[in-house]
Amino acid sequence: MFPETLLMRLSVAHAFGHVGLPAGRFSRTAERDTEKIAALRALQRLFADQHFPAAAHPAELLWQRDALGKPAIDWQGGLADWAASRQLCARHLHVSNTHDGPLHLVLAAYEPGLLGVGVDLVYLPRLRRPGKDADYLRRLATRFMSVQEWQAFTAASHGEDEEALRVRVAAHFSLMEAASKALGTGLRLAMRGARPLALPPRALGVSRLRPEVRLLLGPEAEARRQALRGGECAGDWAVCGEYLISAVVLWRSRE
Numbered sequence: 001m002f003p004e005t006l007l008m009r010l011s012v013a014h015a016f017g018h019v020g021l022p023a024g025r026f027s028r029t030a031e032r033d034t035e036k037i038a039a040l041r042a043l044q045r046l047f048a049d050q051h052f053p054a055a056a057h058p059a060e061l062l063w064q065r066d067a068l069g070k071p072a073i074d075w076q077g078g079l080a081d082w083a084a085s086r087q088l089c090a091r092h093l094h095v096s097n098t099h100d101g102p103l104h105l106v107l108a109a110y111e112p113g114l115l116g117v118g119v120d121l122v123y124l125p126r127l128r129r130p131g132k133d134a135d136y137l138r139r140l141a142t143r144f145m146s147v148q149e150w151q152a153f154t155a156a157s158h159g160e161d162e163e164a165l166r167v168r169v170a171a172h173f174s175l176m177e178a179a180s181k182a183l184g185t186g187l188r189l190a191m192r193g194a195r196p197l198a199l200p201p202r203a204l205g206v207s208r209l210r211p212e213v214r215l216l217l218g219p220e221a222e223a224r225r226q227a228l229r230g231g232e233c234a235g236d237w238a239v240c241g242e243y244l245i246s247a248v249v250l251w252r253s254r255e
């Protein structure tokens, strides 16, 4: 599985970096190290034509999170010197991370016109376990889709077999999560407790998956975009081996 080779329709140059972990539980520190390695791989690809230092070390990436949990990277040491020599500014570097199954994935993009990026991963075998049939998948969909999204979903999925439905539900869910990360809020899902500033799931959706994604922003998401002075919000998704990967970018408003 090589998500690095993925190029999504995101209207911005971007790159993925991933690390696969063996099965088992890992300490927070081990997870943070993994994230840095995945990020470094993403940056190596993103800046491949800018002589990204071959000897760069994951410790030269300083991960930070804002009050809502949105990640950002600053560079240190030799990487900071390289960035300064190229007049690259860390505030224009956007990263997002996701983990599911044994995979950690980081998406990176560098562009002054961007406000945020979001990536999300769904390990499809989780949705193939016993009991996760078409009825389950539709019930799951009703739990996070708005009326408008549900109508578009049911029309587009009419006559599809169970596996196609599974991928479709996963794509809707995953794009919702990626969009919440690009907007910097995350989602307010019941199992995660109260997160007042996070968006409710029905505030973010998809009215079309193909041939290109059309995102739906409900009033709360629209208010967030306007508060950020956000403009276009573009998303794409792909199935890569056992994973479904979604990505969303949010541009600054041009006005």
Ligand SMILES: CC(C)(COP(=O)(O)OP(=O)(O)OC[C@H]1O[C@@H](n2cnc3c(N)ncnc32)[C@H](O)[C@@H]1OP(=O)(O)O)[C@@H](O)C(=O)NCCC(=O)NCCS
Pocket (backbone or CB within 6 Å): 068, 069, 070, 071, 096, 097, 098, 099, 100, 119, 120, 121, 177, 180, 181, 182, 183, 184, 185, 186, 187, 188, 189, 191, 192, 198
């Ligand atoms: C942000 C959110 C969407 C994370 O989704 P998730 O599926 O739990 O986890 P992912 O691995 O895809 O992403 C986690 C990363 O999102 C990033 N993130 C967290 N809050 C964020 C925010 N406000 N903006 C942007 N990115 C954020 C963090 O970097 C986080 O990594 P960390 O846990 O190492 O700090 C969050 O709102 C959330 O907790 N959602 C619940 C998801 C859930 O319960 N899913 C069940 C599926 S069946």
